[in-house]
Amino acid sequence: MANILTLTKSQPTRVLRPGQVLITAGEAGGELYVLQEGKLVVMRDGVDIATIDEPGALIGEMSVLLGVDHSATVRAAAPTTVRVIEDALPFLERTPLVALHVATLACARLDATSALLVELRKEAKGKDGQQGMLNRIWGSITVAPRG
Numbered sequence: 001m002a003n004i005l006t007l008t009k010s011q012p013t014r015v016l017r018p019g020q021v022l023i024t025a026g027e028a029g030g031e032l033y034v035l036q037e038g039k040l041v042v043m044r045d046g047v048d049i050a051t052i053d054e055p056g057a058l059i060g061e062m063s064v065l066l067g068v069d070h071s072a073t074v075r076a077a078a079p080t081t082v083r084v085i086e087d088a089l090p091f092l093e094r095t096p097l098v099a100l101h102v103a104t105l106a107c108a109r110l111d112a113t114s115a116l117l118v119e120l121r122k123e124a125k126g127k128d129g130q131q132g133m134l135n136r137i138w139g140s141i142t143v144a145p146r147g
């Protein structure tokens with residue numbers, strides 16, 4: 001599969017200074033970003049949940065694919081350059097290799113999340129309070145959304 005940076009080389013770039021916000025939680029999306037270089041921190045509900053520093057990483061894909069507002073704030077932790085894909089959904093329709101990258105990323109994240117939940121369920125066996133929370137989480141990722 002072709003490299004996502006190669007597939008998006010014609011897209012414009014945006015340069016961020018440390019502390020500058022790329023995405024704000026609660027705002028409407030539509031753009032997809034590809035990390036060219038630098039480091040981003042993802043924060044949801046006041047909690048840092050991820051650091052993104054691998055060139056070619058995708059940012060904003062959940063909002064684009066689900067058609068919902070951004071669920072997290074993404075801020076530069078170092079000087080950062082991202083490629084900006086405006087109107088990302090039509091772009092993905094025109095570029096199936098990029099869409100395949102997005103689908104692969106989503107599947108990899110779901111696989112990692114479900115593997116982690118399996119381990120947590122094993123550790124929580126017999127602990128009713130923890131098991132109930134894990135059952136709710138498990139149900140939220142294994143039940144197909146309506147629509």
